[in-house]
Amino acid sequence: MSSWLDYTINGLIVGNVYALVAVGLALIFGVSRLINFAQGSIYLVGAYIGWVAVVRLHTPLPLTIIVVAAATAVVGLIIERFGLRPLQNSVRIAPLLATIGISFVLDQLVMLTFSPNPRALPSQLPDVRFQLGGGTIGPLDLLIAGVGLTSALLLFVFLRYTKLGWAVRATAQDRDAAMQMGVDVNRVNQAVFGIAAALGGVSGMLVGMYYNQIDTAMSLQATLKGVVAEVVGGAGNVPGAVIGSLLLGLVESYGVAVFGTSYRNLFAFLLLVVVLVLRPNGLFASARQAPPEPLTGTFIAPSRPVRIPRWALLVAAAAFAVLPFFPVSSYVLQTLINAWLLGMLALSLTLVAGTIGQVSLGHAALLAIGAYTSALLSLTLAVPVGLAVIGGGLMSAALGTLLISPSFRLRGHYVSIATLAIGEIVSLVILNWESVTRGPIGISGIPPLSLFGHDLISPLSVYWFSFAVMLVLALVQGRLLGSHLGRSFRAIRDDDIAARAYGLSLNRYKSLAFIFGGFAAGVSGGIAAHLYSYINHETFNTQQSILALTVVILGGLGNVVGAIVGSVALVGLPELFRIAAEYRILIYGIVLLLLVRFRPQGLLGTI
C-alpha cells in the first residue's frame, strides 16, 4: 500500500465494516435509547462462528454468510429477551450496565471455548488484486463493499416498505404514540436486536477474513469503533451511522498513512471526543431527533442505604488492622492487598459515578496516570517513593480532571462514552509517547515501596501501608459526603437543572469530584506500580474499569463502605473458592448482570 488511492480504498472498506456495526447500534439506540455495549461481542461471536463454518464445516462463502447472520441474530434475540426485556421498567442505567455484563460473559465464553490464541480465518476468495487508477483492489474488498451495500438496501426496503419496518421507525420517533397505534414494542425491540446482531456478526466474520486473523480482543475494539461511528453520525440516526463510519474509516486510514499504524485508534477516539464536545448530538442529528437524555436522577436507582453502626465499622477496621498478627498465609495478605488497591479505585469511582452521577467507564486511565507518574518520578528524578506516589495521585487528579472537563456538559450515556474514549486515549498516548513512557516496552525496575527511607518489601508492611492509605481516603470521603459539598454533589446527580437553578456551578463541583476521585485512583495506581515493579500501557485496561464499576454497583453507588466491601468480595471470593483466573471475568460479568436485575441498589444501597 502506498498511494493515497490505496489509503482511500482501505478507509472506505474499513468504514464499511464499521458501518455494519454502527447501523445496528443506531437502530437499537433509536428504538430504546440504549447504547448496546454488547455489540462488539456479537461481532466476535460472528467471527468465531464464521471460523467454525469455514475451517471445520467447509461451507461455501454464501452459506457461511447466511449461517453467521442467522446464528448471531439468534444471539441478539436471546440478549433482548433474557438480558434486557426484564429491565424495561428499571432505571436507565440498568440496561446499559446489563449490556456491559453481557459483553463480558460472551467474550469470556468465546475465550473459554476457543482459547485466547488468535486463529486464522481464510477468506475462500482468490488472492488477486485488480489495478484501479493508482491503487489496487481485491475480491475481498469488493465482497465487503457488496455486503455493505446489500445490507443498506435491504434495511432501507425493510424500514420503508414493511409493516414491522414502519413500526420500528414509529417507535424510534415516539414510543408511547407507537404503542397507542397498536405497535407491540417488544416485537420491535426483538426485530432491531436481531437485525443489529446479524449485521454485527457478518461484520466480524468479514473483518476476520480481511486480516485473516481473529482473536478475542476484537470485541472491545469493535464496540468502541461502532460507538464512535454512531455517535459521530448522530445517535439513533441510521444513515448518519453509515456516513460516520465511512468518515471514521477514512480518518483512521489517512492517520495511519501520515503517522503510522499505532496511531489508528488514537484518531478514532480523538474524533469522538471532538464531536462529543462540539456537537454532542452528532454531525447529522437535527435538534429534534435526539431527545435530551433524561435528568441524571432517573439514571441511578434511588434507595435507602443500609445503616451500619459506627462501632461495627470500627471493629471491622480494627480486625483487618490486627489480622497480620494472626497466623495467616502471605497469600491471604496478598489477596487483601489487591482488595485495598481496588478499594481505592472503587472509592474514586463511587464518588464520581455514584455521588455525582458521572458513570465513568475509563477509570483505569487514572490508575495508569498515577502509576506512570510515580514510577517515572522515582526512577528518573530519584524522588522518594512515598512522595512519588503522592505525586502520582496529584498528577492523576490534575490531568484526569483536565481531560474530562470538556465533557462536563454531557449527560447520562454520553458521559460513559466520553470517559471510555478518554481512557483509551490515555492508554494510546502512553503507547506512542515513547520518549517519556518508553512506549510498548513499558517501564521495568520500578523501585519498591518505601516510607522515610525504609523499604516496604514484606507482605506485612505492604498490607499495612495500603490498608492505611485506603482507610484515610475512605475517612476523608466519608466526611466529604456528610458535608455541604456532598449534598451539592448529590443534588447535581439527582437533578442537575434544579441544582443549577439553585446556583450550583456544575463544572466546579464536577471538577472537585474528579480531583478527589483522581487523587484516590492515582495513589492506587502509584502503589500498584511499585508493587508490580513493571508496568506497560496494558497494565491498567478497560477490564479494570469495568471491574471497578462492578465493585461500586455491588457495594451501592456512592456508598463508601460499600466500595470497600465490594472490593473485598470481588477480589476475595474468587480466591476463597479457588476459581481459576480465566473464569473470573466471566463471574464478574454474571455478578454484574444479576445485580442489575435483582438488586440494582447494591448490597449496602445507594447513598
Add this chain to the structure above:
Amino acid sequence: MTNPSPDPLLALFNVNTFYGQAQVHFDLSITVARGHIVCLLGGNASGKSTTMKIILGLVKPRSGEVTFDGASLIGLSTPQIVRRGIASVPEARRLFADMSVRENILMGAFVRNDREAVALDLDRMLTLFPKLGQRLSQRAGSLSGGEQQMVAMARALMSRPRMIVMDEPTMGLSPLYVDRVLDLIRSINQVGVSVFMVEQNASLALEIAHEAYVLQTGRIVLSGPARALKDDPRVRDAYLGGSEAA
C-alpha cells in the same frame, strides 16, 4: 351524581392510581355510554391525563376496575387495548414527525390487515380532511398545529375504532381550528364512534359533550349531563381551587 348507564361502553370503577407515594386518583368512577361524547374537565394536575393513560393501559392503577364493552382492560397491554377498538388522539398530537403525512395516517391502521379496505379508508380521510390531500408526502413535523391535529384525528379514525380518547384536542390551536375540531368531533360521533375527551376548556367541551365529569385533585367533584353543567357555577369554582385547596 348521574346514574351510570346500564350497559356502558367504557367504565372506570373505583380506580386508585399512584405515582410512587403520591396518590393521583381517589376512587375514580366514570362511565361512557355507547354513542356518547363524554368529557372530563379539570385544571392542571387534577389527574386528567393520567385518566387517559389508565384507559390506554400506559399507567396501571393500583386498584379498581376498567371495562370496555363489558370486558376488563386491567392487565392488557396498550396494543391489546387498541385492538379492542380504542383509538387515541394524544396530548400535543404526538405525530411521528419524521414520517410523511400519509405514513402517519396509515400508522393508525397498524392493527388492521385488510389492505384494500385500509386504502379506501385513506381516501375517505382525504374527503373528511381535504387539506391533507396536498400534504400527503410532506413530513408530518412540518405541518402547522391545526393541520397536525387533523392528521392525529385521521390517524385515530383509521383503526375503525369504537371509541376515541382525546387528550386536550383543542390545546394550542387557533380559534378557527378550535371550531373545526369541535365540528369534527361531533361528526365523528355521529357515525357511531363514542368519544371520551379530556379538556381544560370547559365551555367549549360542554358545547359538544353529552355528559361531563369535573375532576379536582384526583376526585370527581361534579358530574351530569353537559347541558345542566353548562350554567352550573360550581364548575367554575372547581377550577378555581374550591374547597380542597382552601
